[in-house]
Amino acid sequence: MTESSALLTDRYELTMIDAALLKGTHDRESVFEAFTRHLPAGRRYGVIAGTGRLLELIEDFRFGDAELDYLRDNAVVRAETLDWLADFRFSGTIRGYREGEVYFPGSPFLIVDAPFAEGVVLETLILSVFNYDSAVASAAARMVAAAAGRPLAEMGSRRANERSAVAAARAAYIAGFDATSNLEAGRTWGVPTMGTAAHAFTLLHDSEEDAFRAQVAAMGPGTTLLVDTFDVERAIETAVRVAGPGLGAVRLDSGDLPTLVRQVRAQLDRLGATGTRITVTNDLDEFTIAALSSSPVDSYGVGTSVVTGSGSPASGMVYKLVAHRDDHGAWVPVAKKSDGKPSIPGRKHPVRRLDAAGRAVAEVVHIVEAGDVPDDTGRDLLAPLISGGEIHREHLGPEGTRRAREHRASAMAELPDEAFRLGRGDPVLPTIFG
Amino acid sequence: MTESSALLTDRYELTMIDAALLKGTHDRESVFEAFTRHLPAGRRYGVIAGTGRLLELIEDFRFGDAELDYLRDNAVVRAETLDWLADFRFSGTIRGYREGEVYFPGSPFLIVDAPFAEGVVLETLILSVFNYDSAVASAAARMVAAAAGRPLAEMGSRRANERSAVAAARAAYIAGFDATSNLEAGRTWGVPTMGTAAHAFTLLHDSEEDAFRAQVAAMGPGTTLLVDTFDVERAIETAVRVAGPGLGAVRLDSGDLPTLVRQVRAQLDRLGATGTRITVTNDLDEFTIAALSSSPVDSYGVGTSVVTGSGSPASGMVYKLVAHRDDHGAWVPVAKKSDGKPSIPGRKHPVRRLDAAGRAVAEVVHIVEAGDVPDDTGRDLLAPLISGGEIHREHLGPEGTRRAREHRASAMAELPDEAFRLGRGDPVLPTIFG
Numbered sequence: 001m002t003e004s005s006a007l008l009t010d011r012y013e014l015t016m017i018d019a020a021l022l023k024g025t026h027d028r029e030s031v032f033e034a035f036t037r038h039l040p041a042g043r044r045y046g047v048i049a050g051t052g053r054l055l056e057l058i059e060d061f062r063f064g065d066a067e068l069d070y071l072r073d074n075a076v077v078r079a080e081t082l083d084w085l086a087d088f089r090f091s092g093t094i095r096g097y098r099e100g101e102v103y104f105p106g107s108p109f110l111i112v113d114a115p116f117a118e119g120v121v122l123e124t125l126i127l128s129v130f131n132y133d134s135a136v137a138s139a140a141a142r143m144v145a146a147a148a149g150r151p152l153a154e155m156g157s158r159r160a161n162e163r164s165a166v167a168a169a170r171a172a173y174i175a176g177f178d179a180t181s182n183l184e185a186g187r188t189w190g191v192p193t194m195g196t197a198a199h200a201f202t203l204l205h206d207s208e209e210d211a212f213r214a215q216v217a218a219m220g221p222g223t224t225l226l227v228d229t230f231d232v233e234r235a236i237e238t239a240v241r242v243a244g245p246g247l248g249a250v251r252l253d254s255g256d257l258p259t260l261v262r263q264v265r266a267q268l269d270r271l272g273a274t275g276t277r278i279t280v281t282n283d284l285d286e287f288t289i290a291a292l293s294s295s296p297v298d299s300y301g302v303g304t305s306v307v308t309g310s311g312s313p314a315s316g317m318v319y320k321l322v323a324h325r326d327d328h329g330a331w332v333p334v335a336k337k338s339d340g341k342p343s344i345p346g347r348k349h350p351v352r353r354l355d356a357a358g359r360a361v362a363e364v365v366h367i368v369e370a371g372d373v374p375d376d377t378g379r380d381l382l383a384p385l386i387s388g389g390e391i392h393r394e395h396l397g398p399e400g401t402r403r404a405r406e407h408r409a410s411a412m413a414e415l416p417d418e419a420f421r422l423g424r425g426d427p428v429l430p431t432i433f434g
Numbered sequence: 435m436t437e438s439s440a441l442l443t444d445r446y447e448l449t450m451i452d453a454a455l456l457k458g459t460h461d462r463e464s465v466f467e468a469f470t471r472h473l474p475a476g477r478r479y480g481v482i483a484g485t486g487r488l489l490e491l492i493e494d495f496r497f498g499d500a501e502l503d504y505l506r507d508n509a510v511v512r513a514e515t516l517d518w519l520a521d522f523r524f525s526g527t528i529r530g531y532r533e534g535e536v537y538f539p540g541s542p543f544l545i546v547d548a549p550f551a552e553g554v555v556l557e558t559l560i561l562s563v564f565n566y567d568s569a570v571a572s573a574a575a576r577m578v579a580a581a582a583g584r585p586l587a588e589m590g591s592r593r594a595n596e597r598s599a600v601a602a603a604r605a606a607y608i609a610g611f612d613a614t615s616n617l618e619a620g621r622t623w624g625v626p627t628m629g630t631a632a633h634a635f636t637l638l639h640d641s642e643e644d645a646f647r648a649q650v651a652a653m654g655p656g657t658t659l660l661v662d663t664f665d666v667e668r669a670i671e672t673a674v675r676v677a678g679p680g681l682g683a684v685r686l687d688s689g690d691l692p693t694l695v696r697q698v699r700a701q702l703d704r705l706g707a708t709g710t711r712i713t714v715t716n717d718l719d720e721f722t723i724a725a726l727s728s729s730p731v732d733s734y735g736v737g738t739s740v741v742t743g744s745g746s747p748a749s750g751m752v753y754k755l756v757a758h759r760d761d762h763g764a765w766v767p768v769a770k771k772s773d774g775k776p777s778i779p780g781r782k783h784p785v786r787r788l789d790a791a792g793r794a795v796a797e798v799v800h801i802v803e804a805g806d807v808p809d810d811t812g813r814d815l816l817a818p819l820i821s822g823g824e825i826h827r828e829h830l831g832p833e834g835t836r837r838a839r840e841h842r843a844s845a846m847a848e849l850p851d852e853a854f855r856l857g858r859g860d861p862v863l864p865t866i867f868g
Contacts, residue, residue, distance in 0.1 A: 007618040008596040010589065012629030014617070015653065019631070023648035025638055032634075057596065070621040078652065116638050123632075124615075127592035128599055155444065158561035159748040162442040162491065163597035165562055183448070184441040187504040195446030197453070198557075200466075200755035203768040204459055204550050214457035218512065219449065229770045254772035304748050313742040314593040321634035334637040336663045338688035 005057040006067050006085075010124045011076060014085070017117045018077040021084060026117040030324040031347045031370075034096075034110035034126060036103070040138070040312030042424025045415060047141045047408060048109050049171040050133030051099035052189075052400035055391050057125055058090055084117070092118050094386040097350075099395065100137075100174050100408030101381065102415065104363045106431040108348040109317075111382065113370075116324060123319045131317050132164060135309030136171035139286070141412065142310070143302055144176035145420040146290040151299040153194050155181040155281065156307030168307040174404045177306075190398025199253075202229040212242040222248035224279060227264075228255060236264060240271040249277040249298070257282060258295050265296040285310050286422055323347050331370060344433060351378030352414070352429075360414040363431040379414075439491045440501050440519075444558045445510060448519070451551045452511040455518060460551040464758040465781045465804075468530075468544035468560060470537070474572070474746035476858025479849060481575045481842060482543050483605040484567030485533035486623075486834035489825050491559055492524055518551070526552050528820040531784075533829065534571075534608050534842030535815065536849065538797045540865040542782040543751075545816065550758060557753045565751050566598060569743030570605035573720070575846065576744070577736055578610035579854040580724040585733040587628050589615040589715065590741035602741040608838045611740075624832025633687075636663040646676040656682035658713060661698075662689065670698060674705040683711035683732065691716060692729050699730040719744050720856055757781050765804060778867060785812030786848070786863075794848040797865040813848075 020026035039046055063071075063085040071077055071085070092114025103109050110126065112119045143152060154172040157165035157180075169185030179194040180186070186193040197215055205211040212225055221243040227235035227250045240247055250268070252260060257280050268276045280292065281301035289300055309315075320343050323333045333345035346367040351374065353362040366374035373380075384392050394400060412419075419428040454460035473480055497505075497519040505511055505519070526548025537543050544560065546553045577586060588606040591599035591614075603619030613628040614620065620627040631649055639645040646659055655677040661669035661684045673681055684702070686694060691714050702710045714726065715735035723734055743749075754777050757767045767779035780801045785808065787796040800808035807814075818826055828834060846853075853862040 005596065007621055008591070008599065009617050010591055010615040010629055011617055011620075011627045012615065012631055015629060016631050016635045019635065019648045019652035020638065022652045023639070023644075025648065028638060030638070067621075070617070074620065074627070076617070076627070116634075120632075120634055123634075124592050124599075125596055128594060128596035131593050132595040132598070157442070157444055158558050158753075159565050160562060161566040161595060161598035161601055162439065162559055162562035164566070164595035165442065165558075167595055181444040181446065182441075183443050183445055183504070183510070186445075186508065187441055187501075193445045193508070193510070195444055195449060197446055197450050198554075199770040199772070200550075200554055200557075201450045201453065203755045203770065204454065204462060204464070204758055205457070206760065210457070214453045214459065218453035218456045228772045231771075304750075308747040313747040314738050316738075319592075321637045324638055326640065336633040336637065337665070338633070338662045 003060060004062055004064055004067055005060045005125060006063045007070065008125055008128065009121070013121050013123055014071070014077050014081070016120055017084065018081040020117060021081055027115040028324045030114060030116040030119050031322050032112040032119040032123070032319055033108040033322050033348060034130060034317055034319045035106055035108050036316045036318065038105050038316060039427055043138065044419050044421070044425050044428040045102045045104065046134060046315065047137040047175050048097045048099060048101045048103050048130070048134055049137035049174050049404070050129040051096065051385065052395045052397070052404065053133065053167060053170070054126060054129040055385060055395055057129065058122065058386070059391060061090065061122070061125065063088055088121065089389060090114065090118055090122065090386065091389040092386070093388060095382040096385050097381050098383045098407045099400065099404035100406070100411060102411050104427045104429050104431050106365055106433070107363055108350055108365060111348065127317055127319050131315045133167050133171040134315045134317070135313055136168045136306060137175040138315065139310035139312070140172040140175035140177055140306050141408070142286040142422060143289055143306060146286045146422060147300055148293060150297065151178040153177065153179045153181065153299065153301045154306055155195070155301045156303035157182045159304040160307040165307065170401055172306050174401060174408055176405070176408065189401045191401070196224045197226055199226065199229045202226065208235055209238050209242060212239055216243045221246045224249040224251050226251045226253065228252050232260065232264065233267060236267050237271070240268070240273045245272040247273055247276045249279050251279045251281060253281045255282070257292060261292070261295045261297055290422055349374050350381040351376045352381055353378040354414065358414060359416055360429055363429045365431060365433050367433065437494060438496055438498055438501055439494045439559060440497045441504065442559055442562065443555070447555050447557055448505070448511050448515070450554055451518065452515040454551060455515055461549040462758045464548060464550040464553050465756050466546040466553045466557070466753055467542040467756050467782060468564060468751055468753045469540055469542050470749055470751045472539050472750060473861055477572065478853050478855065478859050478862040479536045479538065480568060480749065481571040481609050482531045482533060482535045482537050482564070482568055483571035483608050483838070484563040485530065485819065486829045486831070486838065487567065487601060487604070488560060488563040489819060489829055491563065492556065492820070493825060495524065495556070495559065497522055522555065523823060524548065524552055524556065524820065525823040526820070527822060529816040530819050531815050532817045532841045533834065533838035534845060536845050538861045538863050538865050540799060540867070541797055542784055542799060545782065561751055561753050565749045567601050567605040568749045568751065569747055570602045570740060571609040572749065573744035573746065574606040574609035574611055574740050575842070576720040576856060577723055577740060580720045580856060581734055582727060584731065585612040587611065587613045587615065587733065587735045588740055589629065589735045590737035591616045593738040594741040599741065604835055606740050608835060608842055610839070610842065623835045625835070630658045631660055633660065633663045636660065642669055643672050643676060646673055650677045655680045658683040658685050660685045660687065662686050666694065666698065667701060670701050671705070674702070674707045679706040679710070681707055681710045683713050685713045685715060687715045689716070691726060695726070695729045695731055724856055783808050784815040785810045786815055787812040788848065792848060793850055794863055797863045799865060799867050801867065
């Protein structure tokens with residue numbers, strides 16, 4: 001593990017700089033845009049996450065001696081290029097969708113104005129962060145809608161790369177989850193953490209009762225006891241006997257949940273534990289959460305499906321050069337013409353068109369000249385993230401994460417109701433290039 | 435980003451230690467095993483990856499002041515437990531499948547002998563590493579089989595979390611990929627890196643010819659030119675004119691590849707560039723690679739599908755307490771009896787049964803007593819990874835990665851031919867508990 005983020009990069013970003021430096025085109029003023037051509041099949045919207053993490057990674061994007069030695073020893077670039085990399089500090093301007101914003105196909109959610117070499121060197125990092133974090137946030141937002149107000153905890157750390165897990169916990173929180181099992185996400189991003197015990201704790205002890213007594217002794221009767229290690233009915237009886245009717249919660253991690261949850265609720269009520277909550281954690285996703293909507297569940301814990309984007313673990317986001325200045329200072333809009341992968345040349349400025357009631361009706365992507373702001377009464381979707389190399393620090397750390405969670409709530413509130421249907425559908429807003 | 439890996443952990447691992455310390459059960463000698471109940475649907479085998487990374491993360495698993503402050507400030511555990519965590523160094527023994535080994539449902543690929551608290555505190559980290567790295571290696575191995583000897587490069591960094599990307603590049607290399615685009619994987623794990631230019635490089639310049647000339651000037655005529663930015667046929671003509679018939683390779687990133695590749699090969703041959711290779715990189719997976727087997731492709735670049743496990747981004751691995759000593763020193767085999775999630779109590783010792791020709795015929799998982807080695811002529815699958823707290827350092831770093839890649843090749847060579855069919859099937863070896 002190293003602190004510099006600079007080698008979290010595809011080799012070709014550096015070889016392009018190498019060749020452009022030789023040609024003298026490396027400092028052509030350029031505009032790069034990040035967007036996706038499609039949402040995952042059947043999804044109606046996506047949620048942007050990763051911005052705050054990205055800005056911190058850009059701050060650490062420095063080619064120090066260790067990085068330069070590797071590049072030199074492996075002849076990745078020429079000596080002149082090593083000098084350029086050694087001096088690299090991002091000096092450009094990045095504007096983008098606020099973290100937590102919803103997005104659609106073609107939404108230009110990040111717009112980078114920089115000399116070509118400075119814009120291209122960040123490509124891999126930008127896409128890595130947004131492709132993963134937004135995949136998690138987009139899946140998590142659907143789970144939050146399915147849970148219809150019941151609290152959700154993210155507990156999928158063990159189903160994701162150990163560092164992805166921290167990003168996933170943060171992205172799920174931004175999308176409306178209430179807590180995570182991941183302690184590093186608590187420390188780094190201020191996400192509330194939760195969790196009490198696994199089956200191993202019960203199995204370690206000579207009896208389930210011993211285990212419950214040990215847990216209640218350490219954590220108090222308000223704790224959550226895991227009741228499906230052996231026999232649920234007997235465990236509930238033991239749990240209430242040990243903790244008293246003030247037992248905080250019981251957790252179910254297996255079985256046919258709709259049936260089991262009703263039985264458990266009835267048993268708890270019979271035992272006087274009417275305030276004891278029921279939390280369920282058995283391989284849930286947005287569909288199984290929705291299927292439990294009429295069951296007396298109090299909260300959900302979600303693992304694999306949220307940290308893997310519920311079937312769509314990467315968001316399909318791309319990062320494209322859309323314009324650059326030529327040697328005479330004129331802006332040249334550009335796009336490749338590859339078969340099946342169209343993109344639209346020229347600098348964009350997106351706004352969300354709202355109706356009189358404040359409901360979103362379209363994603364309007366204006367094609368503009370440098371410095372122009374479109375004459376449009378829609379909500380301006382671009383916020384400053386880095387201006388002339390200076391990071392807007394309100395996006396960073398726990399504070400930025402909290403703001404993103406709030407922004408997600410307000411952006412989601414603008415969407416029409418059909419956005420929240422779980423069945424497959426088209427993007428709920430049309431994207432209009434104008 | 436912090437150096438300690440200790441908070442890459444679910445909160446409940448620490449609260450279990452907290453309660454066990456109070457009860458005095460934290461130091462009961464215990465055996466934990468990692469395994470999976472199922473392979474991803476239709477897969478015939480899996481490939482273990484992550485071991486070398488895990489051992490380095492365990493070495494960094496230390497609760498320093500920063501970690502302890504967070505836990506104290508958030509009242510995660512009691513003061514006594516903070517003291518225990520502050521002193522924590524893993525003192526146990528871990529044996530497991532060699533990295534690169536193939537595995538099947540029920541294969542106990544990691545066996546941890548340690549006091550309960552020391553075994554449980556590593557659970558999340560162990561599963562995070564193996565669930566992701568093995569998902570990538572298992573998908574990558576199928577792509578390697580489909581490529582039938584043609585070289586493969588991993589280039590999916592932008593489709594995975596920025597740190598996952600490094601692990602993915604390493605796992606794909608272990609599974610038989612030849613190179614990666616990811617520079618950090620090159621530096622940290624010794625994976626060969628590759629890559630030359632993207633469409634942005636062509637679009638930056640006033641003409642495709644200018645771009646090709648700049649690239650050839652920097653990288654020589656042996657470079658790979660990307661030829662599908664505008665019109666492939668014209669680009670090939672330009673490429674050979676600029677670089678000469680000694681042009682190293684052309685890359686195709688779009689279009690109907692079987693048709694296009696034939697046209698490109700014919701055009702290159704007409705132009706005298708008979709040694710110029712063709713590499714293709716357009717959203718490939720094991721199935722599209724197999725479909726190109728009769729096309730004159732020279733190498734493949736694979737992105738999204740390999741870093742996301744080709745539809746199975748987590749391996750479904752779990753980590754279970756299977757035995758512990760009671761207060762009288764007797765070993766107690768344990769397992770939960772939860773509905774639908776069975777596991778088998780007791781310490782295991784796995785061997786791979788081979789026929790007279792050295793072909794694998796079964797995964798045999800013996801249930802043994804502590805210290806016993808089964809009387810079985812099959813290949814012993816357990817290698818020492820950590821002995822009494824001491825890491826076996828041959829598994830670490832680039833050297834460990836190289837050894838894992840070699841072991842993968844020899845383990846795969848034992849498998850029957852039907853293992854390498856891409857269609858859905860059952861695990862190619864039965865797992866026999868005996």
